[in-house]
Amino acid sequence: MQNVTTLPARNPAPAGRVVEGTARVKSNDIVTGDYRLMVLDAPREMLDCRAGQFFHLLCPVLGGFEPFLRRPMSIYGFDAEAGELRFLYKVTGEGTGALALLRAGDDLNLLGPLGNGFTIREDWRNLLLVARGVGLATLAPLAMAAREAGCNLTAICSARAKNLLMSVEEFRATGAEVIAVTDEDGTSSVEALREVIEGRIAEGGIDAMYTCGSNRILTLLQDIGARHGIPGEIALEQQMACGLGMCHCCVRSFRRGGAIVHERVCREGPVFSIQEAMGW
Amino acid sequence: MQNVTTLPARNPAPAGRVVEGTARVKSNDIVTGDYRLMVLDAPREMLDCRAGQFFHLLCPVLGGFEPFLRRPMSIYGFDAEAGELRFLYKVTGEGTGALALLRAGDDLNLLGPLGNGFTIREDWRNLLLVARGVGLATLAPLAMAAREAGCNLTAICSARAKNLLMSVEEFRATGAEVIAVTDEDGTSSVEALREVIEGRIAEGGIDAMYTCGSNRILTLLQDIGARHGIPGEIALEQQMACGLGMCHCCVRSFRRGGAIVHERVCREGPVFSIQEAMGW
C-alpha cells in the first residue's frame, strides 16, 4: 500500500498560513567544522517568512539514522523571488546527521514558517545583535530585515577561533557593521563584550538588542538592558514535537508581572523578550 | 554510538560452518517481469554450498521499505573459484522490494549457507526436475550438481508464457535436456505434465524427481512416485525468523511412519522427501 505521505492531499486545501510540503535540495555543503548550509528550492507559498521564524524539518531515515520526530531549524535565509530557503545547521545527532547526507536533487519535507519572528519597532534606528555558533543561523536574517527597516545594525559575531567565524561577509553585504570576537583573542569574554556594548551605548546609543542561545550572553544583555532601559529579544530553543502549539512539550519559564509563566517556544516564541526570559 | 553491526566481532571467531558476513553487489538486474538476478562478490568461506541450500538475507532499510526480519533466498548459483554467489528472486514485498534497490557496489549482509541441499544418490543416473517461476531459483543449481555426479538431467520448465521462461539456456549449458511448457500453449497442465513424465518413465526410466513450491506439482509427483516407486525431493518454503533452527516458527507437517510430525524448514529442510511432504 502507498505510504500516506505520498498520497495527494486533495481535500481540504491548506486554509492557514503554515505549509507542509516538499522542497528540493539545491546544495548542502560544509561551511566550517560541523556546520552545513542547506539551500532549498522551495515552493513560493512557504516563503512568506520573517526573521526569527523557523521550519520543522522531517529529516529522512537515511544511512542508519532513524530520526522519528521533526527537527526545528531557524530560517537562515529566504528569497521569495528566487524561491530559495536556506538553513545553517550544526550536525549533532540523529536528525541533523541524516540531514547532512542529503544531496542536490533530494527532496525534504518541511512545515512552516512557524513561530513569531523578531520585532523591529518603527522608531528604532540602531540595532545590536550578539551571535555565536549556530545562533548566527537565527540572527542572520535580521540583517536583511534591519536594512529593509532602514536601521543601522551592529553584529557582534563570536566564535572559538577566527577560522570558525561564519557569515561575517553576509552581514557586511547587508551594510551591517561586524565586530568579530574570538575566544583565542580573549575578546569574547563577558567582560570584553560588556565593554564593547557599553561603548556603543555611550557613543551613539542602541535602541534594541537581539541574541539567541547562550545563557551567559542573556544574563549580560539583561543586565545592560535593565541598566539602560534598552529593550531586547532572544530566540530560544526547546525540544519540540508538533511545532504548532498542540503538544505543550516545548514550554519554557518566563518572568512576567511578578509571576513565572510557561510559554510554548514554538507558538509564543521562539522569540521572547530578553527581560522576561529566564536562564537555564 | 556505533551501530553494533559495524563493530568488529573480534572474539570469538566463527566456529561453525555458517557464516554471517557481508558481500558486495556486482549486479542486480531485471531478468523478466518482477524477477531479478543478484550477483554478489562473496567471501570464500561462504561458498561451500550445496544445491538446495539457502542464505538468510538482511535486506536493507531503503527507499521507504523497512523489512525487519531476514529473508530466506535459495542459492541460484555459486562459484567458489570466482567468489561469486547468485540469487534469482521475485519482487513481492517489503524485503525483496528493498533488495531490488541495491546497486553494484552496495553491501549486503547475509547468513549462510543454511539448511540441507538436494540428495543425488550414487546409483542414480536419470534425474528429472519440474520447476516453475521462482522455483527455478532453487532447482537451477541441481543442473550443475547433476553434471558433477555424472547424471542425465531432464528439466521441465514451466511458465505462464514463453517470454517468461527463465534459465532455459543455463540448463542447456550444463548439458541438461529442457522441456519448456507454458500455460498459453496448454502444455503446463497437470495432465499434460503427467503425460510427459509417464512417457519419460516408459522410455528410459527416471531414478529420482525434484521439485519445489507448487502444491499441484507436488500432488502429481507424489502420485507418479508412489505408482512407480520413484523417490523424490521437494524444497519447501515457510516464513522464517532465525533461519538456524532456534525459533521454531518455520515448521511444516510431514507424514512419517503413520504419524504427522513437524519439522523445521530451515533446519531439517528446506529439502524434504516428496512422499513425506504434505500439501497446503
Place this chain on the structure above:
Amino acid sequence: MVNLTTRIGTMTLKNPIMPASGTFSEELADVFDLDCLGAHVTKTITREIRGGNPTPRVCEVQAGMLNSIGIPSKGLEYFKTSILPHYADYETPLVVSISANDADSFARLCADVTLPGVAAIEVNISCPNIEEDGKAFAMRPRTTGEVMTKLRAATDLPLWAKLTPNTGETVEVAQAAEEAGADALVVSNTLLAMAIDVRTRRPKLGNLMGGLSGPSIKPIALRMTYQCAKAVNIPIIGCGGISEVEDVLEFLIAGASAVQVGTATFINPTVMPRLIDGLAAYMHHAGIASIPDLVGSVRDEEAADGVVFMEAAL
C-alpha cells in the same frame, strides 16, 4: 462514491478519522481546514489550573516517542470562555476530554462540561486515581465501574471511556465500562515507558517516565481493540500508532468503528485529511461501499474462543 460515515452510538460522524486527545488543538487550523475531520477531540482538561511536568517532556525512541507532558490545563473557566467558543464555528462535533484525581470530582467536572456545543465527553480514565495509590481508574474493572457509574449519572451526553493499555484486565475493564453506561470505548492511551541517556545517565524525560506512543504500540492497541470489540456491544474507537491508511483499515477490520490519530500528526500535520482521502480511495478501488462493511470483518473463524480473551503472550 464510497460512504465514509460511521456511527458512534447516537452520533453519526462524516468519517472515522479524528484526533487523539493531547495531540490536537485549534492551532492545527493553520495547516488545514479542520472541518474535514470526523470529530474534534480536545486535550484533556481539568477543573483546576495545572502546570504540567518538568522538561524535557518528550523524547524519541524506535518507531515512537515518549511523552510526560502531564495534563497542563488552563482550567475549566478558560475552557468555557476560550476553547469552547472557538469550536462553535465548525460543523464537526466537539468531544471534550476530561480528567480528575478522584471519582467525585471527575463526575462534577463531567456535569460542568455538559454544555451546548459539546457533542460528547471523553473521560480519560487512564489517569491516576489518587484514591487507589495512583493506579489509573482504567487499570481495574472495579475502579472503572465505580468512576463510570458516577460519570454516567453526571451527564446525558454520549460518554466515551478512554482505556489504558497498562493493565492485564483489558476485557474486564471494557465490560465494566460498558455495564456502567459508557457509550463508546477509546482503545487506548499510552504505555508507561522510560528511556535513559547513557552518556549523562539521566532519564531522557524530566519526569523520569512517560507514555509510549506511535507505530511501536500499534500491535498492542490493535489487540486491545479486537478484544474489546469482541467483549462489548458498544462501539470502539481505535487509537495507537495509526499513521497509514493500512493502519486505519487494520483497526476497522479488528472491530473499531472509528479511529483516533495522535503521534502521526506530529510527524505529518496533514496526516488526518490524507488518511480520509486515502481511505476513500482504497475503499473505492477495493469495492467497499461503506464503513460498516469493514468494521469487525476480521476473518478469525478458525481462532479458538479462548484466545480472544487471553492476556498472556504465549
Place this chain on the structure above:
Amino acid sequence: MVNLTTRIGTMTLKNPIMPASGTFSEELADVFDLDCLGAHVTKTITREIRGGNPTPRVCEVQAGMLNSIGIPSKGLEYFKTSILPHYADYETPLVVSISANDADSFARLCADVTLPGVAAIEVNISCPNIEEDGKAFAMRPRTTGEVMTKLRAATDLPLWAKLTPNTGETVEVAQAAEEAGADALVVSNTLLAMAIDVRTRRPKLGNLMGGLSGPSIKPIALRMTYQCAKAVNIPIIGCGGISEVEDVLEFLIAGASAVQVGTATFINPTVMPRLIDGLAAYMHHAGIASIPDLVGSVRDEEAADGVVFMEAAL
C-alpha cells in the same frame, strides 16, 4: 582491562550478556563459539510433549515482530537425554527455562530439572495459568506468590522468575516473587499483540494473537527493569528489545545486573559476541572499570518517589 563479570545472586557470570529463552539453542554454535556468553538459557520446556501453535507463527511489525510459537516442547525426557548433555561441554552456566499450566505441576517439573549440569532455573511465570482463567501467573501478585512459593520449595538451585509486561502491577508482582524466594527477576517477556493482513482480513498469526518483541518494546521493558530494581533487593536481568551496546548500557544503568538478548539474534546471529566486545570497548573508553559501576547508576535524584511506582502513563 575492564572487568565484565557480574553477579546474579551466588552465580558469577563472565559477562552480563545472555540469550533470552526461545531465541537460542545449540544450533547457534554453528555461527560462533557459545562459550563466550555469560549464560545459556534454554527454550522453555514443559514436562509433556507439546506441538506448539498453527503457522504462520511470526510476522513483522514496525521495529519488532510478533510470535505465537507457543511452547512446542519435546518434553522432559528429551531434555534430559538430548539437550542437557549437549551443554555439558561448555564452561558457560546453563539456565533451564520451564513452564507448566498449574502451580503444582510447575513445582514438580522444577524439582525434576534440578539436575547436575543445570546452574539455575528460569521459571516462565508469564505463561497462562489454567487455574486462573488462563491469566499468566505473573499478572497478579497473589498468583505470583503462590506459584513461586511452591517453586522455591522444589529446588535448591538459583530460581529466576520471568515476569510479564501484560500487567498493571509490575512492582507488586516483583515484590511477591522476591518475598517467595526468587533469586533474580528476568524483566520481561513479550507484550500481547496482534496484526491483521488488510487484504485477506486474516490475522497475520495463525494463533490470532502473539507476543511483541524487539526494539519497539524496549522503553517498556526498561521502565519495568527500573521499577523492579527500585522495588526489590534481588538482581534484575533486563530483557526486551536489546540490540545495541547503548541498549545494554541503558538497562544496566536502570538497575539490571545482566541482560538477555532475544529478537536481535534473529536479525544478527552474532549480536551477542558483538555486544560483549562492544560493551568492553565502551567501558574502556569511558573509563568504567567494572559492571557494578554501571548497575543502577541512573541519575534520578530529582525524580519524585511517587513516580517510580506509578503504573499510569500520565
